[in-house]
Amino acid sequence: MSLRLSGVGLTHANGQAALCAIDLEVRQGERLAIIGPSGAGKTSLLRLLATALPPSNGRLELLGQAPWSLSTRARQRLRARIGLIHQAPPLPPRQRVVTSVLAGKLGQWSLARGLLNLLYPLDIPGAREALARLDLADKLFQRCDQLSGGQLQRVGIARVLYQAPELILADEPVSAMDPVLAGHTLSVLNEEASRRGMTLLASLHAVELALAHFPRIVGIRDGRILFDLPPAQISPALLDALYANEQLQPLPASPPPAPVCIQIPRC
Amino acid sequence: MLSPARHDPAALPRLLLSLLALLLLWPGLQLSELNPAVLLEPNNAANMGGFLADFWPPAHDREFLSLLGRATLETLAIATAGMALALLIALPAALLASRALSLSAVHRGGRPAWWARLARWPVRSLLIVLRSVPEIVWALLFVRAVGLGPTAGVLAIAITYAGMLGKVYGEIFESQDPRPGHALMVAGSGRLQAFAYGILPSASAEMLSYKVYRWECAIRASVVMGFVGAGGLGQQIDLSMRMFAGGEVASMLLTFLALVLLADQISRLLRTRLL
Numbered sequence: 418m419s420l421r422l423s424g425v426g427l428t429h430a431n432g433q434a435a436l437c438a439i440d441l442e443v444r445q446g447e448r449l450a451i452i453g454p455s456g457a458g459k460t461s462l463l464r465l466l467a468t469a470l471p472p473s474n475g476r477l478e479l480l481g482q483a484p485w486s487l488s489t490r491a492r493q494r495l496r497a498r499i500g501l502i503h504q505a506p507p508l509p510p511r512q513r514v515v516t517s518v519l520a521g522k523l524g525q526w527s528l529a530r531g532l533l534n535l536l537y538p539l540d541i542p543g544a545r546e547a548l549a550r551l552d553l554a555d556k557l558f559q560r561c562d563q564l565s566g567g568q569l570q571r572v573g574i575a576r577v578l579y580q581a582p583e584l585i586l587a588d589e590p591v592s593a594m595d596p597v598l599a600g601h602t603l604s605v606l607n608e609e610a611s612r613r614g615m616t617l618l619a620s621l622h623a624v625e626l627a628l629a630h631f632p633r634i635v636g637i638r639d640g641r642i643l644f645d646l647p648p649a650q651i652s653p654a655l656l657d658a659l660y661a662n663e664q665l666q667p668l669p670a671s672p673p674p675a676p677v678c679i680q681i682p683r684c
Numbered sequence: 685m686l687s688p689a690r691h692d693p694a695a696l697p698r699l700l701l702s703l704l705a706l707l708l709l710w711p712g713l714q715l716s717e718l719n720p721a722v723l724l725e726p727n728n729a730a731n732m733g734g735f736l737a738d739f740w741p742p743a744h745d746r747e748f749l750s751l752l753g754r755a756t757l758e759t760l761a762i763a764t765a766g767m768a769l770a771l772l773i774a775l776p777a778a779l780l781a782s783r784a785l786s787l788s789a790v791h792r793g794g795r796p797a798w799w800a801r802l803a804r805w806p807v808r809s810l811l812i813v814l815r816s817v818p819e820i821v822w823a824l825l826f827v828r829a830v831g832l833g834p835t836a837g838v839l840a841i842a843i844t845y846a847g848m849l850g851k852v853y854g855e856i857f858e859s860q861d862p863r864p865g866h867a868l869m870v871a872g873s874g875r876l877q878a879f880a881y882g883i884l885p886s887a888s889a890e891m892l893s894y895k896v897y898r899w900e901c902a903i904r905a906s907v908v909m910g911f912v913g914a915g916g917l918g919q920q921i922d923l924s925m926r927m928f929a930g931g932e933v934a935s936m937l938l939t940f941l942a943l944v945l946l947a948d949q950i951s952r953l954l955r956t957r958l959l
Contacts, residue, residue, distance in 0.1 A: 430793060467870055468791065468870065469790065469791055469866075469870045470791055471791055489787060493787075493869075493872050493873075493874065494872065495872070496869075496870055496871060496872035497871065497872025497873075498872070499871075499872075500871065501867070501870060501871065503867060506867075507861070507863035507864045507866070507867045507882075508864060509861075509864050509881075509882065509883075509885035509886045510885075510886070511885045511886060511889075512881070512885045516881070520868060520873070520881045521871065523868055523871070523872070523873030523874070523877045523878070523881060524871055524872025524873045524874075525872070526877075528874060528876055528877060531873070531874075531876075531877040531880065531881075532876075532877070532880060535880055535881070580871060
């Protein structure tokens with residue numbers, strides 16, 4: 418069992434409930450997509466699974482261990498086996514791509530090796546291979562501030578691929594890419610995950626990408642799981658219920674008012 | 685409705701503020717017994733003129749120049765060795781005093797646990813003590829311990845500047861974007877690695893530039909400390925002044941000017957290369 422949540426809830430410090438009573442079980446090697454409207458709690462769920470946030474209540478079990486009852490050292494060892502892909506990868510602008518990718522293994526390296534790697538990259542072939550999977554091998558020695566948003570996202574994915582964790586959590590991993598590139602990157606990620614037997618959870622805004630690439634779809638709305646089904650059983654009515662938004666104002670039917678002319682005297 | 689104002693509406697407040705400033709400054713002038721007219725009295729002006737006239741021409745005989753070169757190198761060595769020692773103390777202290785390395789801050793939205801915040805206070809107060817005592821007092825203390833000479837200067841600079849560097853480095857670490865470091869700690873890396881990969885790349889340029897500025901300050905401070913016998917150019921200036929050798933003092937002041945200019949240029953070079 419890769420992860421197990423029973424009755425997990427999360428309340429932010431300002432009292433706002435982000436998740437409530439989440440029950441979810443994911444087996445080792447399973448791949449699932451999390452979809453849902455903005456603010457539904459997708460990112461909170463992934464941050465919770467990455468142990469970046471402790472749950473407010475309920476039981477959380479990752480890779481057979483309960484992270485928040487472990488000692489700090491043991492929790493860091495557990496964290497090294499989990500990889501989180503950020504929507505906007507937090508990379509220092511002046512860092513080189515090769516260093517950013519190799520930093521994925523810092524949790525597995527000794528301190529001496531980590532510091533030595535800062536002076537001279539110790540595993541250039543490894544970093545190049547991870548970047549080549551995402552067609553970025555030519556950017557190996559560029560600085561992160563020279564890359565576009567989509568390229569940075571792929572560097573973030575390459576770092577997690579290089580980390581080679583047992584569980585990959587991806588928070589909107591392809592949101593800054595064009596549709597073709599997004600589809601390609603998602604299939605690379607899925608391929609790598611299934612080839613190496615990693616568990617993959619990805620939150621996605623693009624429903625058609627989720628349906629096309631993942632064998633299991635979880636719909637989240639208002640911090641609760643609305644459905645947990647294979648893509649073949651997801652009907653348009655279900656998606657309408659997931660994304661229904663009563664707060665949006667209906668667009669006005671009347672034509673826009675005539676432009677107002679403002680006389681600005683020149684002085 | 686939109687009748688143009690005839691007076692600047694800010695004029696009255698500005699006038700009142702200026703008057704208030706004058707009222708506040710007047711007692712200060714009285715207390716410090718400042719009276720610039722004294723400078724212009726013929727007797728005093730002649731005295732000062734004589735003192736300054738001694739400065740020309742700057743001394744440049746071979747023997748003095750070799751002495752000057754030695755003293756300059758000694759000053760540079762005091763400043764550099766003092767800064768190196770200061771950095772050795774300041775870096776660990778800054779890491780301990782800032783929340784950049786806090787593991788508990790990662791899952792608490794950037795705020796470390798209360799005991800972690802409490803644990804920073806001993807280091808912070810140590811840094812405060814180190815820098816609140818002026819370097820000249822440390823120098824006097826160390827001159828008594830290790831005798832006249834550059835060692836006292838090095839120790840005094842190391843102690844005072846460790847306090848300043850530690851405080852400012854800690855603040856530089858905390859003002860950087862914490863997310864790269866937090867992301868690494870969530871991926872299982874240790875604190876020091878997360879610092880080296882997540883914060884140091886953004887902080888290093890600022891740290892280096894501050895370090896070079898402090899090095900320049902240390903050169904100036906080592907001259908002042910020379911007056912209490914801590915070696916270097918300052919000790920020579922003190923000796924020459926006592927012997928009323930104005931030319932020698934002038935040469936040393938020119939050397940000093942060149943040193944500060946050099947530090948300024950190095951700092952500018954490093955900044956343009958790194959920032």
